[in-house]
Amino acid sequence: MNPKIVQLILSLRGEGVSDADVLSAIETTPRDLFVTPEFLEQAWEDRPLPIACGQTISQPMVVGRMTEALCLTGREKVLEIGTGSGYQCAILSKLARRVYTIERYRTLLEEAKRRFAALKLRNIVPRLGDGGLGWPEQDNFDRIIMTAAATEPPPALLAQLRDHGLMVAPIGPSGDQRLTVYRRDGDQFHQHVLDKVRFVPLLDGIAKTL
Numbered sequence: 666m667n668p669k670i671v672q673l674i675l676s677l678r679g680e681g682v683s684d685a686d687v688l689s690a691i692e693t694t695p696r697d698l699f700v701t702p703e704f705l706e707q708a709w710e711d712r713p714l715p716i717a718c719g720q721t722i723s724q725p726m727v728v729g730r731m732t733e734a735l736c737l738t739g740r741e742k743v744l745e746i747g748t749g750s751g752y753q754c755a756i757l758s759k760l761a762r763r764v765y766t767i768e769r770y771r772t773l774l775e776e777a778k779r780r781f782a783a784l785k786l787r788n789i790v791p792r793l794g795d796g797g798l799g800w801p802e803q804d805n806f807d808r809i810i811m812t813a814a815a816t817e818p819p820p821a822l823l824a825q826l827r828d829h830g831l832m833v834a835p836i837g838p839s840g841d842q843r844l845t846v847y848r849r850d851g852d853q854f855h856q857h858v859l860d861k862v863r864f865v866p867l868l869d870g871i872a873k874t875l
């Protein structure tokens with residue numbers, strides 16, 4: 666196997682990502698297909714990288730932490746906000762029943778769709794839209810993951826989480842975001858904080874350019 670992949674998996678384990686299925690999904694998802702050509706050499710390094718439209722592909726360690734925090738068994742209906750390159754979504758698609766993903770840039774969404782097709786990932790439903798509003802026609806998600814940061818969890822997303830469902834999201838003001846896990850219990854949401862993180866912001870509406 667590519668030594669860079671072995672190195673990445675070892676470093677994720679060293680950082681505390683221990684779920685074998687999550688590690689295996691990361692190992693078998695070719696991150697080099699999701700980065701822009703200029704960054705091909707760094708594709709398997711444990712760092713975020715720039716992608717089109719001024720956005721970023723998340724750091725593998727953060728992808729590992731967030732995916733692990735979703736506690737997936739293979740049966741879940743998942744909603745992802747912020748498709749970006751499609752990397753996090755591709756990993757989720759190997760661990761869940763179906764993944765609905767929303768992106769506000771058409772360019773990013775079209776590129777991600779091409780990657781999903783090339784990798785024959787058929788349980789992903791992508792859509793252009795404002796993820797802050799969620800996916801009202803689907804509703805009742807077992808899991809929700811936000812890969813863009815908001816100061817507060819968007820109420821529409823909490824409302825679309827099923828009872829006992831989990832949502833993982835970077836929450837807080839810019840410069841002080843925390844990876845936060847929300848667990849729904851009826852009308853209550855219990856939360857706990859995992860890590861300090863840096864994500865691009867969740868923005869309103871569909872992007873007018875690109």
Ligand code: SAH
Nearest residue numbers: 722747749750752753768769796812867868
């Ligand atoms: N999960 C991505 C990370 C992309 S960065 C990956 O693995 O590559 C976050 C993404 O969220 C960006 O592409 C940005 O355009 C998108 N985003 C920001 N606000 C959004 C919104 N309201 N609705 C949908 N996508 C949004």
